[in-house]
Amino acid sequence: MSSKYNPNEIEKDMYRFWVEGKFFETTDEKEKEPFTIVIPPPNVTGRLHLGHAWDTTMQDTISRMKRMQGYDVLWLPGMDHAGIATQAKVEAKLKEQGENRHDLGREKFLDISWDWKEEYADFIRSQWEKLGLGLDYSRERFTLDSGLSDAVREVFVTLYEKGLIYRGEYIINWDPDTQTALSDIEVEYAEVQGKFYHMRYPIKDSDETIEIATTRPETMLGDTAVAVHPDDERYQHLLGKTVVLPIVGREMEIVADTYVDMEMGSGAVKITPAHDPNDFEIGNRHDLERILVMNEDGSMNENAGHYQGMDRFECRKQIVNDLQEQGVLFDIEEHVHQVGHSERSGAVVEPYLSTQWFVHMQPLADDAIGLQDGDGKVHFVPDRFERTYLHWMENIRDWCISRQLWWGHRIPAWYHKETGEIYVGKVAPADIENWEQDEDVLDTWFSSALWPFSTMGWPDEDSEDFKRYFPTDVLVTGYDIIFFWVARMIFQSKQFTGKRPFKDVLIHGLIRDSEGRKMSKSLGNGVDPMDVIDQYGADSLRYFLLTGSTPGQDLRFHWQKVESTWNFANKVWNASRFSLMNMENFAYEDIDLNREKSLADKWILTRLNETIEHVTKNTNKYEFGEAGRHLYNFIWDELCDWYIEMAKLPLYGDDEQQQQTTRSVLAYVLDQTMRMLHPYMPFITEEIWQQLPHKGESITVANWPEIKPAFHDEVASNEMKRLVSIIKSVRNIRSEVDTPLSKQIKLYIRTENDAITNELEKNRSYLDHFCNPSELVITTDVETPEKAMSAVVTGAELFLPLEGLINFDKEIERLEKELTKWTREVERVQKKLANEGFVNKAPEHVVDEERQKESDYLEKQAKVKARLAELRS
């Protein structure tokens, strides 16, 4: 073993060993309880980022632990076709080559997209490999697979037949860049410094005008009315009158509608039913004409008169000029307002009249909300996210599911060429020559929503996987896609399987840069997880991600933290290296924990028990940070700093029996520790475990550590506590007087009683080793040496005669400080105990503890006080 931990070397071939050993596949042992996770399928568009690394590492940690705990674990991998994102990338590539999809045609374009998919899928698998994810590749799925496509068609057709999917002409969110409709949640609103344009429309056959204002003046070309509130006294005389639309010359009615807010602006609004959702509603109520003035690419169409062909923003400038010249537009006001942008392309989204397919959400949402009242509810972790989810569900709006793309699930609807009749079915109509299939595909999330059961063989409800592994146990994802994905999985699962899709949903935050900014391409502050792995290894990255934050909270990426995690891995490595160096020819069969054990042995086994308890409990609760801290402290502060140092005595000594016992304990504790650490740092733990005396093929399928009550030893813990405080006191004094361990000192220990004398005598060898005394006296009647440094511990007093080295003024100062400390503690405890309320109301064990402390502090206070008196005399 090298003296430095080299992750690349260890990690290089490990994954192949795991995959070839089929350790990540489900077992055929039906008596084992199944445990299922489906991976949130990453977009097949590109590479995995740190967010994916974080998300999947948590899943890996959970599934590795569950596997070790004896579950039949299925962690199902897969990818998402990501309609808009992928198509945009493929189109961009075509553009580079001077081509476009329309020239190529649908079929050829899809061929190219599939090639793209294969290329990136390979790349993503290689990233999963580097992260060390224990995925069952025999069940890998893709959202466009035939099985999953069957599921999509089944769901679409069923919902259509139930009247829960409909087609119609409504205002939708149109992305002029990618030229497709979007659902409401694919629109992100951002504050934009815009303008409020104030205009006066002339009233026909009158000198009067009516004042309106708009932020999108170009839409006036599609105005078909002006609306005022029916109770607005200012406009009573104008109701039913006609307005002449400037530039266009269209005659429009002034209508009364309670939607209009009298307080806003002039109290009159222009109505553009084809370009605004509210105007659309008003248009319906008043039977207004809908005039679309834009093309799908955001340019003005033939209804825009001489503005035809202009881009919408170009047209805005021009029309403002023209209206100003005509005196129609009389004021422009700076105005900050919310403007919708496409979540994908960033383009300003246009509210646009269009015929699309929708899911009628209310009944589905009601059902999903009802699910949360029963035992079959989805447990959100942290639970506050359940409120976020419910709030959205309770205010649900219909879901626009058609997308004007080619890459995706084509809508299973056909239109009769002659009659226009609509046919919706899982298979094409028999007389296909008379029908044309809908050109559009479904929203990608429509298929992702089925992921937990479509991947299991559904709609075949008799399929083995569906029966055994569904519902899944936990889903891990970020809070940013609760609406996009989590919510939709829940209502689709409830609707089609009658069950929740997962028992738990673990929600994590976003990963940010060191300054707390979102990682983004435009900022160039993204960190590639593969770079982190190259530099520090997957185990370091994983441990950093797992322990760096609390559930639901965001996480900042710091290289420095990854580096300190590497230090921890290096510590684990070297502790193991030391152990192995002292275990030559020591085999698994030689491990014997039943022989006479040393204090150190008993103590570390007790601490191991406690660590197993904490790590198991916290990992089960998804509290990876807490579990990690227990592991870290146990390994570094207890196993390395104390046990290994103490183990050197027997290991370097010549008592064969003691050596074998120490090797046994060391081998056992390391084995158990590697197992606990394995879900967190899979590579290094497998590597070390393989080298340690072990039984079994791989740590991935080794049993999870169990608490062994027989190893719990309270007495040893207390002895160890006293020993450690003695050693620390001596170190402290040595440091005060600049006397390194290599230089011998005299050490006298005055004990309180014979029991403590015996205890310390028994552990004399440790005191020799850690304190390096030239003379060590342990009795109840040690006489205070004349010139000495001293310290008090529970049950004993230490004296280090260090003639010549002691600065008495400094020593008095030190002791005074200590006396103040104990005096303060005594006062605090006594005040507490004098409080009747405390003694009567606090739990008994808390009061007992305080009484215990009181006597301990009083003892220490008295001894320090006496010492000071001696020094001053």
Place this chain on the structure above:
RNA sequence: GGAGGAUUAGCUCAGCCGGGAGAGCACCUGCCUUACAAGCAGGGGGUCGCAGGUUCGAACCCUGCAUCCUCCA
């Protein structure tokens, strides 16, 4: 406008059921001790955002306020 989160050491964050404020990094001092100098030993550093309240006891529970962030409308 509504909802949620955050505010703890110089920095980044833990602190789970209310019972003596913790870690990593950074900083200071001393050590190349035969697992690890990316280490070891010792040390300094906090008005737990502010103000009230509940309680024998509050970083933690309640109310209000302040600042920052996110989501929804």
